[in-house]
Amino acid sequence: MAQSDREGGVAPVQVRGTVLTVRRVDAYVAMTVVAPAIATRFRPGQFIAIAVGGPQSAMLGRRMFSVHDVRPDHGGTVEFVFAPREPGTQWLADCRSRDVLDVVGPLGRPFPVPRDPASCLLLGVGTSAAPLFSLSARLADRSCPTDFLLGAESADRVFGALTARRTGRSAVITTNDGSLGSRGSVVDMLPTVVQQARTDVIYASAPLGVLRAVCTLADRYAIPVQALVTEPTMMCGTGLCMGCVLPTVGNDGITRMVRACVDGPVFRGDAVRWDDVGTIPFDALGAPGWKPRPGAPASVTAPTAPSAPDTPPAHGTAGERSNAG
């Protein structure tokens, strides 16, 4: 129900998109594909799923990319950024202008944006930071001041530092080796930034470990987090394969295994049981030995969607939950 009837959202489309540009950006590849149907439907935080290796490809899994930006030229283009690490993304990086790709999108739940101006912190690590820039533009439309906190292993892997400096109220960069900004991880700088910027809401897009640390810290400051997850690895992006499940707690307090591709990739930080990702918590609905609570017929689909950040979650319940986990 909630997942695919897509309340408020628009259904994704499958299109053949022509590659417009492929360019190197530091350690990454940025690719622009002409896909008007996707560009017009897109909202920040959503992603696209691209088939790699041609029509008879031996690589059956699609590759998922958060959309960095959409532009109106050529009817509508979609830009995404990736690091070619395995044969699939390597193939993609070798594509040239005018090549045609099989693209599905836009997929997943977008970032919810506050109704009233709020101080927003946009936190990203490496290429995961890509979806934050279209979000920042959308937040600017709503007169929300945005601060950036970007990190990576080294200077050439920090994505969008320049744009962040130009468009954000402030931009703090961290690198593990200290080659740009301050040495360390984004998590080390988070308390300082949050206090200086008087952050009302954090938008985070990073690997799982960072998201977990960010959510723990944010919980301490009682700041809601909207976290964009890229793990567990998605195979289809459309919800068919049931591969990318992670445990989340619904508003009714019941833990369910939900698909990151349709119920995410953006989750409310306190809804995800970060410590239990990669497991089936014993109290999850349908876990081995699980029994329905008497008198409370449990619904398998989440009763309500993760809410917008302008309704701060009750933090007391989050504490109880971690005990239960």
Place this chain on the structure above:
Amino acid sequence: MPADLRTRIGHLDLPSPIVTASGCAGTGRELAQFTDVARIGAVTTKSVTLEPRAGNPAPRLAETPSGMLSSAGLQGPGMDGFLQRDLPWLLSRGARAVVSVAGHTAREYGELASRLSDAAGVTAIEVNLGCPDAAAAGRPFALDAAAAGQVVAAVRGSARYDIPVFAKLSPEVTDIVAVARSCVSAGADGLSMINTLPGMAIDPVTMRPALAGLSGGLSGPAIRPVAVRCVWQVREALPDVPIIGAGGVRTGRDALELLLAGAALIAVGTVLFHDPSACSRIQRELEEELGARGVDRVSDIVGRAHEPAGYGAERHSWV
């Protein structure tokens, strides 16, 4: 002229021989965004269990050459959730629902079948025999002809008489014909083959098994030759039993191959992860392939490969 794809199995009338394979079409809603579910033959559901199931931990899938390893662990809402939400939705969209059922004992399968018989609109029941048998220390039912037969008998005994029962067979047996015979004599109206082959992959980065469940079922184009062999053998032994052929069907030509081997229906599975509109595309391609060979009705070529060489040689002009 495009060929007539209408397919009749027993008293079932389907607009097309192309159906989805169990566990690859979600609840049908995910697929409906890319394919008109009313225009394909039928939607085979994820295997429905009695109680809700959380499934296995992630990672559940691993990509292998032309294949996919998966161990999702039958995550699903259970029979109540299925009957409340998923089945009504499929029917509201005009789709035909082949409901796959899974359990751990023959009695559980029987109960599932009787629950489905009380609901309106079930086109057929597919018995997922790939589940571990609680009575045989977790060996899948499909690996033992007698155990498979018992489950099929339980389902046939509890299902309404007018709902056909298909038994889904595993290729992981020495003699698939023996299992097929056992299922048919236990009352199966048809057979569905093949389920996945057990496989394993190790992630060179983490140096650990790629799946949380260690091993998983291999599917996709990599196993298509196995499917063709199984369908061929069973068709040869039991020519009157309708077969749902499945295993890595990616194009209309692949579907044609399984039809020639003896399958009356073609289930599209793993390829849907790669191309969510594959069902409509394969249907269109099959129509074209048949048209190019001068075949008017798809039913005319089911099992054609079993006929002696030279039969219909006059049609070979297209080669």
